[in-house]
Amino acid sequence: MTTPTVLGAAATGADAATRADAAIRCADLVRIFTADGVEVQALQGLTLSVDSGELVAIVGASGSGKSTLLGILSGLDKPTAGQVSVAGRDLLALSSRERVDYRRRTVGFVWQQTSRNLLGYLTARENLALAMSLAKTPDRERRSAELLDLLEVAHCADRRPSELSGGEQQRVAIAVGLANEPRVLLADEPTGELDEATSAEVLEAMRGVNRELGVTTLIVTHDPTVSEHVARTVRIRDGRTSTEVLRRTGVTAEGDEHTVAEEYAVLDRVGRLQLPQEYLTTLGMRERVRLALEADHVGVWPHAQPAGHAEQSQPDTYQQDPSQQDQEAAR
Numbered sequence: 001m002t003t004p005t006v007l008g009a010a011a012t013g014a015d016a017a018t019r020a021d022a023a024i025r026c027a028d029l030v031r032i033f034t035a036d037g038v039e040v041q042a043l044q045g046l047t048l049s050v051d052s053g054e055l056v057a058i059v060g061a062s063g064s065g066k067s068t069l070l071g072i073l074s075g076l077d078k079p080t081a082g083q084v085s086v087a088g089r090d091l092l093a094l095s096s097r098e099r100v101d102y103r104r105r106t107v108g109f110v111w112q113q114t115s116r117n118l119l120g121y122l123t124a125r126e127n128l129a130l131a132m133s134l135a136k137t138p139d140r141e142r143r144s145a146e147l148l149d150l151l152e153v154a155h156c157a158d159r160r161p162s163e164l165s166g167g168e169q170q171r172v173a174i175a176v177g178l179a180n181e182p183r184v185l186l187a188d189e190p191t192g193e194l195d196e197a198t199s200a201e202v203l204e205a206m207r208g209v210n211r212e213l214g215v216t217t218l219i220v221t222h223d224p225t226v227s228e229h230v231a232r233t234v235r236i237r238d239g240r241t242s243t244e245v246l247r248r249t250g251v252t253a254e255g256d257e258h259t260v261a262e263e264y265a266v267l268d269r270v271g272r273l274q275l276p277q278e279y280l281t282t283l284g285m286r287e288r289v290r291l292a293l294e295a296d297h298v299g300v301w302p303h304a305q306p307a308g309h310a311e312q313s314q315p316d317t318y319q320q321d322p323s324q325q326d327q328e329a330a331r
């Protein structure tokens with residue numbers, strides 16, 4: 001996807017962070033790990049809101065904090081600070097028992113490795129039955145058959161994982177993730193070990209269950225083709241949501257349908273946003289910038305340094321910000 005020259009303001013800011021009906025709501029999430037006496041800030045005030053029934057991809061460079069976020073949303077890990085709720089449950093207020101219940105019924109998971117999703121000595125049907133019996137979900141046989149059918153792996157019901165292709169394994173894993181009717185399905189690199197064609201099939205299967213069952217779905221991925229399968233892609237940079245791409249179907253004057261993708265910068269509750277790295281580099285912006293409030297937008301200019309500050313020098317084309325030029329012209 002080409003980066004648009006205009007970056008919009010995303011709807012994941014103040015309003016979204018406090019939206020009560022959101023299926024996933026993270027506000028100012030911080031997670032600090034300490035390893036060998038060194039602190040790593042994996043999440044640095046992350047804000048994210050996902051509506052009920054949405055299908056969202058989370059992308060970002062290695063180490064940006066994606067898996068840390070998923071670990072918290074799945075109830076495996078706890079944030080150092082901030083607020084997080086999933087399907088109306090405050091994850092910081094759960095007792096140990098409630099946490100077990102949350103992990104069995106409220107959220108479903110699909111991980112990259114088959115061994116983490118499915119027990120190797122059980123068939124697909126038995127894996128589903130085990131997940132449902134742990135949560136005491138009723139009507140197991142019917143539900144198991146329906147899910148395997150929905151994921152188009154009914155023919156695999158009596159096979160063990162080693163007798164399934166990579167794509168079939170992941171589709172059975174999705175069925176297991178949905179076994180206890182979770183409100184939210186979380187997937188961490190579900191296509192990480194698949195070829196491109198099979199990845200597309202698995203992502204389409206996830207889109208299918210999102211549409212059919214209305215389950216809110218979050219997919220963490222490095223897969224560059226994910227944008228073809230989801231309407232919203234959120235990028236994490238340095239432990240914070242930085243940009244979002246929203247896609248919708250537009251219609252040309254001739255009546256032809258086409259996909260319109262718009263990229264937005266994420267504005268958090270207190271007005272912080274991350275300028276894209278390429279904007280900073282192109283305009284030589286660092287440390288501080290000038291802001292100007294206009295009638296319908298905010299202008300951002302590099303800070304002009306007094307002569308002699310060579311290390312802070314601006315690009316050759318930059319003289320001074322337009323607001324200063326206007327003021328001087330008026331004098």
Ligand SMILES: Nc1ncnc2c1ncn2[C@@H]1O[C@H](COP(=O)(O)OP(=O)(O)OP(=O)(O)O)[C@@H](O)[C@H]1O
Binds near residue numbers: 033040
């Ligand atoms: N248990 C841990 N102990 C110490 N540091 C950790 C731990 N888990 C994650 N980190 C650090 O936190 C940062 C974010 O890691 P995280 O795994 O969330 O990134 P990621 O975006 O999922 O990366 P990748 O795409 O490579 O999986 C990294 O710097 C990582 O080294």
